[in-house]
Amino acid sequence: MQMKSYWLDTSPPFVSASDALPEGKCDVLVVGGGITGSAAALALARKGARVVVCEAGIVGGAASGRNGGMCNNGFAQDYAALSQRLGRECADRLYRAFDAGVDTVERLVREEAIDCSFARYGKLKLAAKPAHYDRLARSHALLAAGVDPHTRLLSRAQLREELGTDHYHGALLMEKSAGMHVGRYVRGLAQAAQRRGACYLEHNPVLGLQRQAGAYVVRTSLGTLRAGQVLLASGISQVGPFGWIRRRIVPVGAFLIVTAPLPPALMAQLLPTARMCTDTRNFVNYFRATPDHRLLFGGRARFAASNPRSDARSGEILHRQMLSVFPMLADLPIEYCWGGMVDMTADRLPRAGQRDGLFYSMGYSGHGTHMATLMGTMMADIMEGRADLNPWKDFPWPAIPGHFGKPWFLPFVGAWYRLKDRLQ
Ligand SMILES: Cc1cc2nc3c(=O)[nH]c(=O)nc-3n(C[C@H](O)[C@H](O)[C@H](O)COP(=O)(O)OP(=O)(O)OC[C@H]3O[C@@H](n4cnc5c(N)ncnc54)[C@H](O)[C@@H]3O)c2cc1C
Known part of the structure; x- marks a missing residue:
């Protein structure tokens, strides 16, 4: 079994075309080469801006290349509950x-000829308990x-x-x-941005x-660069001077396993309509077929950070869940097992x-x-003064009380969600 992301493998x-900072001042420096950073770099470069993307690791090496590859419309949380909380118009x-x-992903894949098997398979939100079905019915109505x-x-x-279970x-x-x-x-998006001039x-x-004097002096490990504007597309960043963000984002581990390819007849029995599937639990499970007919099975497994030992332990839990x-x-x-850190906010x-x-x-x-694709693309307009376009502009973002960058409280949150899953 390989302890790495199936997608990246x-x-x-x-392939980056540069290994040194460019001469002179750039228009925009983007911190982070995930989906947000690369969608932004592409949109900015298309507008003719001089863009530099600084990535601490490799392009797509964090959440963007380690996720389930699902583009699920709708919210993470129950629609009926959220529309009650925010009001129907806002929800x-x-x-x-x-x-x-989802439309923006589809458009960019087409316009930039990104070969990534994008298709509107549809998603099944699966009721893990009879009462959860009633909740889905309320949202559906x-x-x-x-x-x-x-x-x-x-x-x-x-x-x-729809499902062989x-x-x-x-x-x-x-x-x-x-x-x-x-x-x-994510790699195709970065390649497209680079083709259009992003460094x-x-x-x-x-x-x-x-x-300094209406610009930013940005210190990087390759040296210092002046930038007119800076975009933080840095996810759960644990590097750099971003304490303000670290007090507002909770990095939560999520884990995945991928099987060997299935015989076509067995895959047709399991997932005849090839939907993206996710269940209704807080300790969520999700699964789908990969383009080469493997089963990807993911979930929270445990409220823990992702690291090689933790990924292996979580992989065992996921394997048992997959077999159930x-x-x-x-x-x-x-054949594959890996983990990643999800960038959670308090209200998700x-x-x-x-x-x-x-x-x-x-x-x-x-x-x-x-959403990272949409927001990366939209940030290019917002940075030109179109703050009115931003769907999240009216949402306050207070620091999470007691959160100073290391989420010491995660085991307690995990225990609370486990209890909720048992009781609800
Ligand atoms: C296991 C897992 C499963 C998921 N499944 C799904 C799914 O199926 N569907 C879905 O819609 N979403 C899913 N997500 C969420 C989704 O992957 C992320 O929301 C999305 O990829 C965030 O993209 P991003 O570019 O903002 O952040 P990231 O991909 O985290 O990129 C941020 C980049 O910034 C870099 N960086 C940080 N600090 C610095 C610095 N100081 N200098 C330079 N670079 C820096 C990091 O190295 C990183 O590459 C999942 C996430 C995980 C972890």
Whole structure:
């Protein structure tokens, strides 16, 4: 078994055309070469800006190349509950922003000819308990009559046509959701930005930022550069002078395993409609087929950080969970296991904007493949003065009480969610 991201292992590497900082001042310096940073770099370069992307590791090496490759429209949380909390008008506006995220991925894949198997497979939100089905039914009634007629409620019997297991109690089908090979996507996005003139410097963390005469002096490990504007597309960044952000984002581990390729007949039995699947638990499980017919099975497994030991332990838990859903896979080897850190906010909604002259976009809370694409693209306009476009502009972002950068409280949050999963 390989302890690395299947997506990064099965996509052509990104090849940077530069190994030194460019001469003179750049228009925009982007911190981070994930989906947010590369979507922004592409949009900015298309506008003719001189863009430099500084990436601490490799392009797509963090969450962007380590996720489930699902572009699921809708929210991480229950639509009915969120629209009650935010008001229907606001919830629908945000819902449309997630739809626009999937549309933006689809458009960029087409325009930049990114070969990443993007397709609108649809998503099944699977009821893990009978009561969860009732909750899905309430959300469906509101969605179907309003913001998303492309949704269907499937009873347990109807679900049989979509899934080769009796593990779940029905589902909400969201037809606009998509899936892709996210390694090929994030690297393709960066390659497209580079083709259009963006300069990428990998293994080059931003270590310091200073404002000077209307510009930023940016200290990186390769030297110092002047930039007119700076965009933080740095996810859960643990490097650099970003304490303000670290007090607002909670890095939460998430883990994945990928099986050996399945015989076509067995795959057709398990996932005949090839949907993206996720369940309703807080300790969520999600699964899908990869483009080369393996089963990817992921989840929170435990509230823990991702590191090689933790990934291996979580992989064992996920394997047991996978077999409880699909016992017929008992003899199928697991070929990949890895983990990553999800950039969670307290309310599981993203944040983007400007603070003290610095622009930022992050906190996608597990719904980032498409929202990072939308926000990266949109930041190019927001940085030109179009703050009105920003769907998250009215959302305050207070620091999380007691959070100083290391999430010491995660085991307690984990225990609370485990209890909730048991009781609800
Ligand atoms: C295991 C897992 C599964 C997930 N599954 C899904 C899914 O199926 N669907 C979905 O929509 N979302 C999913 N997500 C969330 C999604 O992957 C993220 O929201 C999205 O990739 C965030 O992109 P980003 O570019 O903002 O951040 P990242 O991909 O984290 O990129 C930030 C980059 O900034 C760099 N950086 C940080 N600090 C510095 C610095 N000081 N200097 C230079 N560079 C720096 C980092 O090295 C990193 O490469 C998942 C996430 C994880 C971890």
